[in-house]
Amino acid sequence: MPLSQVSRRSFLVTTAAASTVFAAPLVLPRSVFGANERIITGHIGVGGQGKSNLGGFMNNVAAICDVDSNRIAAVAKMLEEKGKTVETFGDYRKLLDRKDLDAVVISTPDHWHALHTIHACQAGKDVYCEKPLSLTITEGRKMVEAARANSRVVQTGSQQRSDAKFRQACELVRSGRLGKISTVLVGIPGPNHPGQLGPDGDPPPELNYEMWLGPAPQRPYNTKRVHYNFRFFWDYSGGQMTNFGAHHIDIAQWGLGMDESGPISTEGEATFHPQKYHEVTETCRITHTYANGVTVVVGQKQSDIPQGATFIGEKGKIFVTRGKITSDPESILKEPLAADDVHLYVSKSHHGNFLDCIKTREKPICDVEIGHRSATVCHLGNIAARLGRKIQWDPAAEKIVGDDEAAAMVARPYREPWKLEG
Structure with a gap:
């Protein structure tokens, strides 16, 4: 049977049954045993964001993996020109078999995040996983469970938490500078899908399309559904709600002190592309x-809601987005925080924070639980948008209440032979 048709469980049984590397709770990275020892990383997905993440781990990378051989060749050449030789893989499971890897950086389409993260945790690797953490709410909880069961450090790639302006906004809000908060406005852009799909065809020879699909439903190949365009189809992602929304909703959660909770209800309206060039929301x-x-x-594309996060309270408001923070009145930003005000987790580098936590075994600034809770809000928004009705959410039990159709949407079936285990 081809590797792409072998489940992780059977793969482990046949290739690593006797290996202690998969007894993950007992495995610590090599770096723990020497503070000066180089942390070794493997990278799954080296496309756009994957190449960007490589920049933060240039001194650590030893292996790269992608289902597109052209991308592998281009990135390997780029690294070679920088004096770095890496091992290359087309199947992430073979990369995970490298016992010298301390951590894995996951920059793949959203529908792969759960399996890549869970299997990496089971293999004794710490994980940096791009946002949104998951494709579904059920996946996110399984990812948290895998991280905890295997004593892994898992950082979500919501890098705005490592930006001083976003931290400042949240510290001021949580220190009461706005008084009682009534509303947080989160602005996200419209979809930037390239347009009409055109005819389906055969995948190019450099792309292992079967592996690209992985647990997603079988669909004919179309160039405008793969690579960057994955984010505009429900099979693989959740549109700008889980793209930019995952960033700005995460800041809303941080500012409200809701990193371990979430809303109790979600409602609203959305529009979709009239010719169905893509599936995700056009506006919402x-x-x-x-x-x-x-x-x-x-x-989304609402004239009264700027892109970013706007905290509104009885004493004023704070707006924060990338590279900019403002307040009304301006005095809110001018008065420095006092010693007894709320001071939040400080990270000046999202990648660096992850590397530090691999050594200290502390939780990173955007721990897997935080990433899961923020992604959950995104997913609830998409469920309400797709159904066109209000849904009730129990954040403690993590269940949709009183609506069986909506409740079924917290998970999605996996295409055989892939399984969401645990």
């Missing part, structure tokens, strides 16, 4: 209501 206005009465309003 989704309201998440929390138990304390605060609402988080996510607006």
Whole structure:
């Protein structure tokens, strides 16, 4: 049977049954035993964001993996020109078999995040996984469980948490500078899909399309569904809600102190492409209501909601986006935080924070639980948008209440032979 048709469980049984590397709770990275020892990373997915992430681990990379051989060749050449020789793989499971790897950096389409992360944790590797953490709510909880069961450090790639402006906004909000918070506005852009799909065809020889699909449903190959375009189809992603929304909703969660919780209801409306060039929302206005009465309003292409996060309270408001923070009144930003104000986790480098935590075994600034909870809000928004009705959410039990159709959407079936185990 081809490797792409072998489940992780059978793969482990046949190739590593006697190897202690998969007894992950007992395995610590080599770097733990020497603070000066170089941390070794493997990278799964080396396309656009994958190449960007490589920049943060240039001194650590030893192996790369991608289902597109052209991408592998290009990145390997780029690294060679920088004086770095890496081992290359077309199947991530073979990369995970390298016992010298301390950590894995995952920059693949969203529908692969769960399996890549869970299998890496089971293989005794720490994980940096791009946002959104998951494709579904069920996947996210399974990823948290795998990280905890295997004592792994798992960082979500929500790098805005390592930006001083976003931290400042959240510290001011949580220190009461705005008084009681009533609303957080989250602005996200419209889809940037390239347009009409055109005819399906055969995948190019450099792309292992079967492996690209992985657990996603079988579909004919179309160039406007793969690589960057994956994010505009429900099989693989959740559109800008889980793209930019995963960043700005994460900041809303941080500022509200909801890293281990979430809303109790979600409702709103959305529009979709009239010719169905893609499936995800074209525009939306989704309201998440929390138990304390605060609402988080996510607006896609809404004229009154700028891209970023706007915290609104009884004493004013704070707006923060990449490279910019403002307040009304301006005095809110001018008064420095006092010693007894809220001071949040400080990270000046998202990649660096992950590497530091591999050594210390502390939780990173955007731990897997945080990434899961922020992604959950995104997923709830998409479920409400797709159904066109209000849904009730129990953040403690992590269940949709009183709506069987909506409740079924917290998970998705996996294409055989792939399984979400655990």
